[in-house]
Amino acid sequence: MTDANHNEFLRVEGVSKRFGITQALSDVTVSFRAGEVHALMGENGAGKSTLGKAIAGLHKPDTGTITLDGQPLKLGSIDDAFAAGVRIVHQELAQCPNLSVAENLCLHDMPRGRFGTVNFEEMARRAAELVHRLDPTINVSKPLGGLSPGKRQICQIAASLEDGAHRGGSSPRVIVFDEPTSSLSIAEADRLGEIVRELASQGLTIIYVSHRMGEIFSCCDRVSVLRDGKFVATNDVKGLDEATLVEQMIGRRVVTPTGKMQTSGGEAGALREVSGISGEHAHIGGIVLRATSISSPGKLRGVSLEVRRGEILGIGGLVGGGRSELLAAIFGLDPKASGSIELEGQSLPLGDVRASIRSGLGLVPEDRRHEGLFFQLGVDENIIAPRMPLLANRGFPFGLRHEGEENRVVAEKIRTFQVKAARTSSKPSELSGGNQQKLLIARWMGKETKVLLLDEPTRGIDVGTKVEVYKLIREAVEKGLAVVLVSSEMPELLALSDRIMVLADGVCTGTLEGDDMTQINILTLATREVGAA
Amino acid sequence: GEQEASKAPAKSGEEGATPAAAAQTYTFGVIAKAEQNPVFQAARVGAEAAAKKLSEENEGVTVTINWRTPATEDAQKQAEFVELLTSQGVDGIAISCTDANLLKSSIDAAAAGNVPVVTFDSDAPESARFAYYGVDDKAAGVKVMQELAQQMGGSGVVAILSGNPNSANLSARVDGVREEAARQDGIEVRDVFYAPETAADMAAKMQQVQTSNPDITGWALVGGWPLYTDNALDGIYENAKVVSMDPLPLPLEYVKAGQVQVLVGQPYYGWGYESVMLLFDKVHNGKDPASVMNYAQFDIVNSDNVDEYAANWEVWDPKGAK
Amino acid sequence: MLRRLASAQEAGLVLVILIMGTLLTVMGGTKQKQFRIAIPEGASIVEYDASGSETPPGTISLQQIAGWRVTGDGSPTTYARDEGYSYNATQRAFFGRKTVSKFLDRENLVLVAKDASFIAIMAVGMTAVIVLAGIDLSVGSIYGLSALIGAMALQKFTNAETGLLLSVPLGIGICSLVGLACGAVNGVMIVGLRVHPFVITLGTMAAYRGLIFVISGGQSVGNFPESFTSGFFKAEIAGTYPVPVIFMLVVGAIGMFVLSKTVVGRQVYAIGGNETAAKYAGIPVGKDKVIVYAMLGLLAGLSAAVYLGYLGAAEPNAGMTYELKVIAATVIGGASLMGGRGSAIGAVLGAIVIQLIDNGMIILEIDQSFNQIVMGVAIIIAVVIDQAKTRFAPKG
Amino acid sequence: MLRRLASAQEAGLVLVILIMGTLLTVMGGTKQKQFRIAIPEGASIVEYDASGSETPPGTISLQQIAGWRVTGDGSPTTYARDEGYSYNATQRAFFGRKTVSKFLDRENLVLVAKDASFIAIMAVGMTAVIVLAGIDLSVGSIYGLSALIGAMALQKFTNAETGLLLSVPLGIGICSLVGLACGAVNGVMIVGLRVHPFVITLGTMAAYRGLIFVISGGQSVGNFPESFTSGFFKAEIAGTYPVPVIFMLVVGAIGMFVLSKTVVGRQVYAIGGNETAAKYAGIPVGKDKVIVYAMLGLLAGLSAAVYLGYLGAAEPNAGMTYELKVIAATVIGGASLMGGRGSAIGAVLGAIVIQLIDNGMIILEIDQSFNQIVMGVAIIIAVVIDQAKTRFAPKG
Numbered sequence A: 001m002t003d004a005n006h007n008e009f010l011r012v013e014g015v016s017k018r019f020g021i022t023q024a025l026s027d028v029t030v031s032f033r034a035g036e037v038h039a040l041m042g043e044n045g046a047g048k049s050t051l052g053k054a055i056a057g058l059h060k061p062d063t064g065t066i067t068l069d070g071q072p073l074k075l076g077s078i079d080d081a082f083a084a085g086v087r088i089v090h091q092e093l094a095q096c097p098n099l100s101v102a103e104n105l106c107l108h109d110m111p112r113g114r115f116g117t118v119n120f121e122e123m124a125r126r127a128a129e130l131v132h133r134l135d136p137t138i139n140v141s142k143p144l145g146g147l148s149p150g151k152r153q154i155c156q157i158a159a160s161l162e163d164g165a166h167r168g169g170s171s172p173r174v175i176v177f178d179e180p181t182s183s184l185s186i187a188e189a190d191r192l193g194e195i196v197r198e199l200a201s202q203g204l205t206i207i208y209v210s211h212r213m214g215e216i217f218s219c220c221d222r223v224s225v226l227r228d229g230k231f232v233a234t235n236d237v238k239g240l241d242e243a244t245l246v247e248q249m250i251g252r253r254v255v256t257p258t259g260k261m262q263t264s265g266g267e268a269g270a271l272r273e274v275s276g277i278s279g280e281h282a283h284i285g286g287i288v289l290r291a292t293s294i295s296s297p298g299k300l301r302g303v304s305l306e307v308r309r310g311e312i313l314g315i316g317g318l319v320g321g322g323r324s325e326l327l328a329a330i331f332g333l334d335p336k337a338s339g340s341i342e343l344e345g346q347s348l349p350l351g352d353v354r355a356s357i358r359s360g361l362g363l364v365p366e367d368r369r370h371e372g373l374f375f376q377l378g379v380d381e382n383i384i385a386p387r388m389p390l391l392a393n394r395g396f397p398f399g400l401r402h403e404g405e406e407n408r409v410v411a412e413k414i415r416t417f418q419v420k421a422a423r424t425s426s427k428p429s430e431l432s433g434g435n436q437q438k439l440l441i442a443r444w445m446g447k448e449t450k451v452l453l454l455d456e457p458t459r460g461i462d463v464g465t466k467v468e469v470y471k472l473i474r475e476a477v478e479k480g481l482a483v484v485l486v487s488s489e490m491p492e493l494l495a496l497s498d499r500i501m502v503l504a505d506g507v508c509t510g511t512l513e514g515d516d517m518t519q520i521n522i523l524t525l526a527t528r529e530v531g532a533a
Numbered sequence B: 001g002e003q004e005a006s007k008a009p010a011k012s013g014e015e016g017a018t019p020a021a022a023a024q025t026y027t028f029g030v031i032a033k034a035e036q037n038p039v040f041q042a043a044r045v046g047a048e049a050a051a052k053k054l055s056e057e058n059e060g061v062t063v064t065i066n067w068r069t070p071a072t073e074d075a076q077k078q079a080e081f082v083e084l085l086t087s088q089g090v091d092g093i094a095i096s097c098t099d100a101n102l103l104k105s106s107i108d109a110a111a112a113g114n115v116p117v118v119t120f121d122s123d124a125p126e127s128a129r130f131a132y133y134g135v136d137d138k139a140a141g142v143k144v145m146q147e148l149a150q151q152m153g154g155s156g157v158v159a160i161l162s163g164n165p166n167s168a169n170l171s172a173r174v175d176g177v178r179e180e181a182a183r184q185d186g187i188e189v190r191d192v193f194y195a196p197e198t199a200a201d202m203a204a205k206m207q208q209v210q211t212s213n214p215d216i217t218g219w220a221l222v223g224g225w226p227l228y229t230d231n232a233l234d235g236i237y238e239n240a241k242v243v244s245m246d247p248l249p250l251p252l253e254y255v256k257a258g259q260v261q262v263l264v265g266q267p268y269y270g271w272g273y274e275s276v277m278l279l280f281d282k283v284h285n286g287k288d289p290a291s292v293m294n295y296a297q298f299d300i301v302n303s304d305n306v307d308e309y310a311a312n313w314e315v316w317d318p319k320g321a322k
Numbered sequence C, D: 001m002l003r004r005l006a007s008a009q010e011a012g013l014v015l016v017i018l019i020m021g022t023l024l025t026v027m028g029g030t031k032q033k034q035f036r037i038a039i040p041e042g043a044s045i046v047e048y049d050a051s052g053s054e055t056p057p058g059t060i061s062l063q064q065i066a067g068w069r070v071t072g073d074g075s076p077t078t079y080a081r082d083e084g085y086s087y088n089a090t091q092r093a094f095f096g097r098k099t100v101s102k103f104l105d106r107e108n109l110v111l112v113a114k115d116a117s118f119i120a121i122m123a124v125g126m127t128a129v130i131v132l133a134g135i136d137l138s139v140g141s142i143y144g145l146s147a148l149i150g151a152m153a154l155q156k157f158t159n160a161e162t163g164l165l166l167s168v169p170l171g172i173g174i175c176s177l178v179g180l181a182c183g184a185v186n187g188v189m190i191v192g193l194r195v196h197p198f199v200i201t202l203g204t205m206a207a208y209r210g211l212i213f214v215i216s217g218g219q220s221v222g223n224f225p226e227s228f229t230s231g232f233f234k235a236e237i238a239g240t241y242p243v244p245v246i247f248m249l250v251v252g253a254i255g256m257f258v259l260s261k262t263v264v265g266r267q268v269y270a271i272g273g274n275e276t277a278a279k280y281a282g283i284p285v286g287k288d289k290v291i292v293y294a295m296l297g298l299l300a301g302l303s304a305a306v307y308l309g310y311l312g313a314a315e316p317n318a319g320m321t322y323e324l325k326v327i328a329a330t331v332i333g334g335a336s337l338m339g340g341r342g343s344a345i346g347a348v349l350g351a352i353v354i355q356l357i358d359n360g361m362i363i364l365e366i367d368q369s370f371n372q373i374v375m376g377v378a379i380i381i382a383v384v385i386d387q388a389k390t391r392f393a394p395k396g
């Protein structure tokens, strides 16, 4: 391509998009160069995904134009965008679990044989070629539903790399990654970083949506910021300091642990200071939760842990390490789990969620859309759901709700946890991702909860909200709450945890305390070879 | 037009016309068991024919039929129709009771409201209906078995084919068949075979039964279902005598072809025609029938009289009539 | 409840019903309705012909009669035949005719509501099932089976003299218990075998219906004590029989209350909205499901009891194909077959809408042959209207 | 296809069928079957009594006859009465009896397969619909409507002499077209109105059935050219009428091929697995849905044509309640009502399983009163077995 359009390979001009009452995008104008990794940042609900989808033809903008290499794209046409070489990796897993990995990878245009048949050999070959660049262990002929969330995300990314030029199709020229690392672990995220750089160096335009500051600074050239659907600015990453970036995003200055990561070499103490988290363990009390040799066929083997009052036990590991499974087993969601659990000396029956809740356990799940939220119910009932039976008059058939009490609790929680919703009866779909997450945390936090299990508590929420969440967690902990924290975001894990236990293939490979808590140590433990689970 | 007409008595009142010349309109509600069952279409034709005839023969009189019949057998729906028609102010109701017990109360209510009710085909003996016209279902069953036994020379194995096991009139017919079979020493009943009331299912059932019970030499069909097709009896008529209810056009073909020996018919057309006549006599002339029970004759159709009987359908077929 | 009624969901339906009502009133026109005129004790009746000459009743033919003259205590009253009066000798009463609106006639309105009530009572239970993203095809068979066994119990344990205090609780009790049992069986199998409710209830629909036949031998069971029928369920109030309607309203209100004000009720919506999330929130998904299917069974049983009392007998075909009517009512009432959305009152209104369509066919004297076509098209239209509304209004 | 047949999904069903077959063979026992022995032209028949003295046929009473002796060209053959032979004078033929297995009798097997075929052909189409996470309750009515209009077309455009080359394409063509149209109407409404398929097809089920009634006036339509019935669809082959079975197998194979090998087929699975993902991948979701419902309609039409040809007439009740049988067959065949899973061959096998249950009731001489109960329970069991299998095997 010529130098003329080198500056403006892909140009989005005056694009607006409205969903019912929400103006997702208003008159956004931004341009992307060939061969650059261009980050898109902004708060939850700022319009990043919408912009991405508009470029990929999934949403038809109400106004505006999108030109690629001088050619205007047909707005809202998936096929036209695809033909022009635009690819997108979706934020939420958009795949068909019942189909094979290969079919998922070639879903857009399956290789055809005679009379409308699918050429399965060709498809398998093409799929393998794509996915094995990222993860050679994946068998493309197996149904995708059997893979872990992480592996599924890898497949989704692989699909976007497809190059159909040699078959008269199109080769990717623009790839939109919408929070690609949100279900990847450190190792996989790093691998993805390399790939992204490599693609850019081949002259592709990479649009990279992420809430992880680390990634922005490590692998992006420029970063554009959206706020409330409006374009704020485009900056060169080089020489950009995080505070400014965050200010552009949320309109005020906050200091974030991840921000500090860049400067000081990722060491817990330093992180805490900057994130205003008190380092000293004064508040740590006696053991609340003791889980002994928790096992679950194919997922966990003899994992034991203890958490003290006012302590945060971090759990590190790679995706597929079995961290979610460990939390699920402790919480009573895994009927196959074995082992013993004690809460404040009382032993808990395994596989009985309600017993766990009654005796003070809470779990904020990994996947808020599928495991957390009730989209037909209001914010209020979403928050109160697990406690409703406990507040109700059980003598009454079906349990008579004590709505007064419910409303009091809800109002209080919404206040303390600053869940931003128009009405307490608003549906979760009307909330931004961050507020959805805060809602779930609010659901479980409160004097009734003694031990809180957090699985990726800040997945997919913006920096501003992250800091709020960290504060909420810390405050609760100082009031004596015990927390088990699963996080794939290393700085977060390091900053928040008092101790870090590492899982690999469902086995505990070690526990780190104090100054041993470093990224290197965690990774070495996480990747330690253990006999197949 | 009908609404206008239905106001007539009041109007004529205002005009103070003399009673004899007074334009009179009678609307009779007719409720059969199921639209789905073709025999009742003949009843409808009969009812409408009677209405036409009466309107022509009695000057100043118009008789209209308000035909209300559930799509499929549904006694509760019939009861609802009786109530609704009564509240709509019809002058009389003719009904073929899907279930006698169930319809009693609504029929009584109608009668109490000065809406005379006549039952046809299936009676509600306990109820306050002033007349019944038709042939008893159980008697029909007996008739079928008598004819069959005769065809079988008094000995052999009989299979009974019926539809919805829960339908009252069918089980009455089955009882009739069983009863008569019990009286015949030579006759053994293998079983009653039920199938969904579609020709295909019935035909399939018969063939399966015959194939796995080759010793069956007689079939008693308490309904004509399989015969509403062209060749339901292949593999059966070679091995067994067949006697069935319902001599409708297609079943008659089987008699012509010698695959069905006898068809036992009910007065389908009469159900409608006679019922309307009875109602008219009641409300117009204030005359009750000589006896409450007006028993009709079965039509016994065999190869001898099949052609003359078939001629009836020129008149009875709703499409022919319309 | 008033608040809920005003909310988008049901408001739409109420509107639809009002519009239909208005149309039927306007287009339906009037009818000649009979009313009864009792004759005072000991009053004497004579009939007179055109010439005015009087004769004792029954002497001249009806056509010759010009009218009747009744002489009780005081001056005689005359009933002229051409004014539509007729004399019913068996009842020894006169019947006059008055012109009333075909639709807006109290009797007609009560009838429509009554006919709707049997379906509506079940539809309230079906709402909970459909909110769970479940379905129950066996409800018609449960209705039939409960009615049958209830009827047999009444025959066995009561006689003509049995009083209301025994017969009614007995009838309702037995029917409801049978229904409850059948529903619980459905629920336990659905939860225990982890098979889609469509399949389980498709099976039990046939099985329960078969059971009816084996038990009843295809014969209907009737003759209950007066106290059960005309004494209670078919008690006459102002010339109408509104008891089933009362049951419908009460059940609708209770259903509304349970679904919106009790823990289990809200958990049902939660499960229907997101079953995984419900598990994570410690909601007893399996238990709740069994309860809901059992409750639908119980309501089918209750509806069957009303049917027994109102019609005075149980026939083996009772409830045949009702499952579809019940589901239609529920969906027209705003329930989403994808789960998570539905309203008990809506279901009741839905049942009434369906009955109104049926009633309209009679009032507008549309040929019965078109009934199914009209019904089918109307159901689709009703749901489309309902959805169109909820698509613009915030869904609840 | 062989590979697929061996795969977990269908293998389980084949096993079930084999087991049922074996049971029926072993427990069903044997029957006495008649077979015909033609008498050569010009051969002479005499009957002989116990003493062996010969007399011309019909002279002595049947009880006295010991047997018959036939002298054609060559040595005479004798048929002894006590060996079960009988003489049919009208047909001028002998009938012997042989003992055969009740179930494993070729005639019986073909019958079972034939009876399954009408349902099976539709079940293949229903599989695609259910894989889409859709449903079609109107399939029975479409079947009936296609049959009716096909029959009327045959009556109008053919006469007794019309040849196979006209009648068969005409019959199949008209029926399929009508079915296709009805199915397309369903599909377009489901996609266009964004109403749940259950509701749309609940409506069209009634509407199409009503249409049948209005068009036919409740009477059935028959009398087609020989070439259409005994000439083709009911052609006799080795004493059986296997044409419908052939149609079933061909349709099953094609369905299998389309669903597992063609792009549209795979897109159907994709949509059923995750509709949003399918949309994002640029799959024409709406178009595919319409196609699938239209195809089901077409297959219902084809099935109707086979029915017309085999039974020689269309009656208004044709296809009543078939929707449930078809869905049951599909689900027993391994389709998941949640969408994304299902197999055409499985559906065919499912239909056969249902028929086998029915046939088993007859062969084992189980009291027919229990038919419905057995059928209902069996359906549940069949699905449970099927699911149990797929729950352990990796799902696909």
Ligand SMILES: Nc1ncnc2c1ncn2[C@@H]1O[C@H](COP(=O)(O)OP(=O)(O)OP(=O)(O)O)[C@@H](O)[C@H]1O
Pocket (backbone or CB within 6 Å): A019, A020, A022, A023, A024, A042, A043, A044, A045, A046, A047, A048, A049, A050, A051, A091, A429, A430, A431, A432, A433, A434, A460, A462
């Ligand atoms: N399909 C939709 N229908 C209605 N509203 C939508 C839809 N998609 C997005 N929105 C709204 O548009 C706004 C922007 O959404 P978008 O997903 O683009 O934000 P985002 O920047 O991607 O947020 P996050 O960082 O949480 O992914 C939000 O308020 C969201 O609720």
Ligand SMILES: Nc1ncnc2c1ncn2[C@@H]1O[C@H](COP(=O)(O)OP(=O)(O)OP(=O)(O)O)[C@@H](O)[C@H]1O
Pocket (backbone or CB within 6 Å): A145, A146, A147, A148, A149, A150, A183, A184, A185, A298, A299, A317, A318, A319, A320, A321, A322, A323, A324, A325, A366, A486, A488
């Ligand atoms: N949806 C799934 N289907 C099949 N297996 C799964 C699924 N999800 C997880 N697993 C398996 O469970 C084990 C752990 O799952 P998971 O990936 O959740 O671990 P994790 O350490 O919690 O990772 P993360 O929480 O970061 O996703 C892995 O063996 C994974 O393959």
Ligand SMILES: [Mg+2]
Pocket (backbone or CB within 6 Å): A048, A049, A050, A091, A178
């Ligand atoms: Mg987003």
Ligand SMILES: [Mg+2]
Pocket (backbone or CB within 6 Å): A323, A324, A325, A366, A455
């Ligand atoms: Mg996890």
